[in-house]
Amino acid sequence: xxxxxxxxxxxxxxxxxxxxxxxxxxxxxxxxxxxxxxxxxxxxxxxxxxxxxxxxxxxxxxxxxxxxxxxxxxxxxxxxxxxxxxxxxxxxxxxxxxxxxxxxxxxxxxxxxxxxxxxxxxxxxxxxxxxxxxxxxxxxxxxxxxxxxxxxxxxxxxxxxxxxxxxxxxxxxxxxxxxxxxxxxxxxxxxxxxxxxxxxxxxxxxxxxxxxxxxxxxxxxxxxxxxxxxxxxxxxxxxxxxxxxxxxxxxxxxxxxxxxxxxxxxxxxxxxxxxxxxxxxxxxxxxxxxxxxxxxxxxxxxxxxxxxxxxxxxxxxxxxxxxxxxxxxxxxxxxxxxxxxxxxxxxxxxxxxxxxxxxxxxxxxxxxxxxxxxxxxxxxxxxxxxxxxxxxxxxxxxxxxxxxxxxxxxxxxxxxxxxxxxxxxxxxxxxxxxxxxxxxxxxxxxxxxxxxxxxxxxxxxxxxxxxxxxxxxxxxxxxxxxxxxxxxxxxxxxxxxxxxxxxxxxxxxxxxxxxxxxxxxxxxxxxxxxxxxxxxxxxxxxxxxxxxxxxxxxxxxxxxxxxx
Amino acid sequence: xxxxxxxxxxxxxxxxxxxxxxxxxxxxxxxxxxxxxxxxxxxxxxxxxxxxxxxxxxxxxxxxxxxxxxx
Numbered sequence: 001x002x003x004x005x006x007x008x009x010x011x012x013x014x015x016x017x018x019x020x021x022x023x024x025x026x027x028x029x030x031x032x033x034x035x036x037x038x039x040x041x042x043x044x045x046x047x048x049x050x051x052x053x054x055x056x057x058x059x060x061x062x063x064x065x066x067x068x069x070x071x072x073x074x075x076x077x078x079x080x081x082x083x084x085x086x087x088x089x090x091x092x093x094x095x096x097x098x099x100x101x102x103x104x105x106x107x108x109x110x111x112x113x114x115x116x117x118x119x120x121x122x123x124x125x126x127x128x129x130x131x132x133x134x135x136x137x138x139x140x141x142x143x144x145x146x147x148x149x150x151x152x153x154x155x156x157x158x159x160x161x162x163x164x165x166x167x168x169x170x171x172x173x174x175x176x177x178x179x180x181x182x183x184x185x186x187x188x189x190x191x192x193x194x195x196x197x198x199x200x201x202x203x204x205x206x207x208x209x210x211x212x213x214x215x216x217x218x219x220x221x222x223x224x225x226x227x228x229x230x231x232x233x234x235x236x237x238x239x240x241x242x243x244x245x246x247x248x249x250x251x252x253x254x255x256x257x258x259x260x261x262x263x264x265x266x267x268x269x270x271x272x273x274x275x276x277x278x279x280x281x282x283x284x285x286x287x288x289x290x291x292x293x294x295x296x297x298x299x300x301x302x303x304x305x306x307x308x309x310x311x312x313x314x315x316x317x318x319x320x321x322x323x324x325x326x327x328x329x330x331x332x333x334x335x336x337x338x339x340x341x342x343x344x345x346x347x348x349x350x351x352x353x354x355x356x357x358x359x360x361x362x363x364x365x366x367x368x369x370x371x372x373x374x375x376x377x378x379x380x381x382x383x384x385x386x387x388x389x390x391x392x393x394x395x396x397x398x399x400x401x402x403x404x405x406x407x408x409x410x411x412x413x414x415x416x417x418x419x420x421x422x423x424x425x426x427x428x429x430x431x432x433x434x435x436x437x438x439x440x441x442x443x444x445x446x447x448x449x450x451x452x453x454x455x456x457x458x459x460x461x462x463x464x465x466x467x468x469x470x471x472x473x474x475x476x477x478x479x480x481x482x483x484x485x486x487x488x489x490x491x492x493x494x495x496x497x498x499x500x501x502x503x504x505x506x507x508x509x510x511x512x513x514x515x516x517x518x519x520x521x522x523x524x525x526x527x528x529x530x531x532x533x534x535x536x537x538x539x540x541x542x543x544x545x546x547x548x549x550x551x552x553x554x555x556x557x558x559x560x561x562x563x564x
Numbered sequence: 565x566x567x568x569x570x571x572x573x574x575x576x577x578x579x580x581x582x583x584x585x586x587x588x589x590x591x592x593x594x595x596x597x598x599x600x601x602x603x604x605x606x607x608x609x610x611x612x613x614x615x616x617x618x619x620x621x622x623x624x625x626x627x628x629x630x631x632x633x634x635x
Binding site: 079080082084088147148150166167188206216218219250252253254255256258259262428432442443445446453495496497 | 579581582584585586600603605606607608609610612613622624625631632634635
């Protein structure tokens with residue numbers, strides 16, 4: 001059955017999925033098969049560096065890989081400039097040594113102080129060091145001249161004749177003899193099954209969420225990191241939460257929450273370190289109940305709450321948003337917020353740059369040879385377990401994209417393209433199209449909605465305790481073992497939703513398992529049963545990987561170290 | 565309602581290409597854009613902002629789905 005109605009309106013603080021339903025607003029229709037999977041054509045393309053995703057990280061990865069001499073192909077679910085979270089970001093940070101009031105050493109130390117040691121200072125420094133160059137490059141493309149980025153992103157791509165394949169969802173990474181050999185997926189426009197053979201793959205696939213309401217992340221479902229996990233990559237940072245709140249008035253409308261940003265041209269942020277987007281408001285709503293009137297200064301009230309998330313010295317109070325580009329003077333509402341706060345706007349997403357593939361070096365290499373990641377797909381912990389520098393999210397992706405693209409171009413030297421056998425291609429095709437071939441099965445819309453009901457409630461995702469997380473995990477394991485294998489798609493749009501839903505289920509399992517493991521509270525991870533910081537046991541990141549028996553395993557990696 | 569109507573479409577396909585969640589498709593017979601998967605609209609307005617003809621109208625209202633036991 002296909003559900004009419006879609007995403008949940010009152011997600012988060014009001015226990016998503018169980019809100020006031022309207023029998024007249026929703027209706028159901030049978031998802032009768034519209035596609036004959038046997039008739040879908042296949043296409044095989046060879047390239048040297050395959051860049052997956054076309055947000056700001058993907059564009060820079062492709063440009064820098066090309067400029068370093070590689071033959072590059074971009075494959076994206078969307079369109080350059082209009083895919084990922086990039087089209088909704090307007091503040092971009094640049095550390096300018098000629099005007100900055102602190103040295104780069106002081107800057108990195110200050111970020112680490114706010115992030116309570118959870119950031120990786122190597123990536124924090126890298127972001128600051130390269131930010132001004134990337135901003136200047138963006139300026140030369142015309143990025144600052146429009147509130148829409150398609151034209152400025154098209155410029156460097158077309159100047160270099162870099163091919164782009166749009167509206168294709170990749171669902172499988174292919175590994176041969178321990179090295180990356182390419183990827184496969186399908187066009188949800190015309191059904192073509194793509195086999196992309198490559199010497200190196202750079203995942204610029206962003207992060208994702210549980211298709212929440214009021215945050216522009218419904219396209220993103222951790223596709224890159226989940227397909228990497230399936231072939232043995234390590235994943236980190238899943239216990240952190242982006243605590244973005246929404247607006248109880250029109251909670252499902254991204255534009256109504258973000259229009260002040262979407263309508264304006266980008267601007268450059270100066271050094272402005274925060275301790276933002278944690279779960280203070282969620283704690284307040286949990287202990288005192290949601291509020292039903294618009295606060296005069298929504299974030300200021302969130303500052304210190306007895307027993308709630310700890311805020312480091314110097315960051316006790318929320319600072320107002322920077323003056324550049326924001327609403328009228330005295331408006332203290334950060335981007336995407338305002339009105340009566342509702343929770344769970346970005347549910348399912350960790351802090352930017354702090355979830356995704358575990359980096360094995362400062363260039364975004366993973367534990368699989370030739371596989372790189374950048375931006376929100378790389379668990380670089382550049383910012384840490386909390387949002388620190390205003391505008392670093394956008395520039396961090398630009399910087400990391402450029403570095404990983406160049407690294408991939410260097411890696412491919414002397415490498416050959418691995419063969420993908422016919423047998424393997426047939427198996428991959430079967431996996432990709434499986435939801436179309438099922439005669440009976442669950443609709444992705446219903447499974448997603450059920451997952452949202454399990455994961456998005458404030459008392460599961462944000463204000464955590466072991467008993468509830470174990471209960472939620474039991475539900476998620478049921479979806480993983482019983483429902484994901486029976487996801488059924490009537491058409492290509494639903495085929496995309498089926499794969500996205502399966503990815504979201506794995507993301508939910510990762511978030512629960514790492515949140516159960518981290519028995520302390522720090523930054524955006526808050527446990528009611530372990531409310532204080534434990535620096536003796538928990539100065540460590542959590543890495544997640546698939547064990548030899550196929551089950552999800554977790555391990556600690558001490559802060560300020562590379563994986564063993 | 566999510567995207568309310570598309571009126572004055574010239575069939576350029578920009579909105580189809582731009583929609584992050586694949587809500588809009590082009591009708592092969594009329595060559596005009598139409599709203600095919602409205603349940604997945606996140607109301608981000610990128611389609612409207614990119615439309616060269618200002619042909620797209622979007623409503624902020626979105627119904628809350630009915631919860632059922634299987635589907």
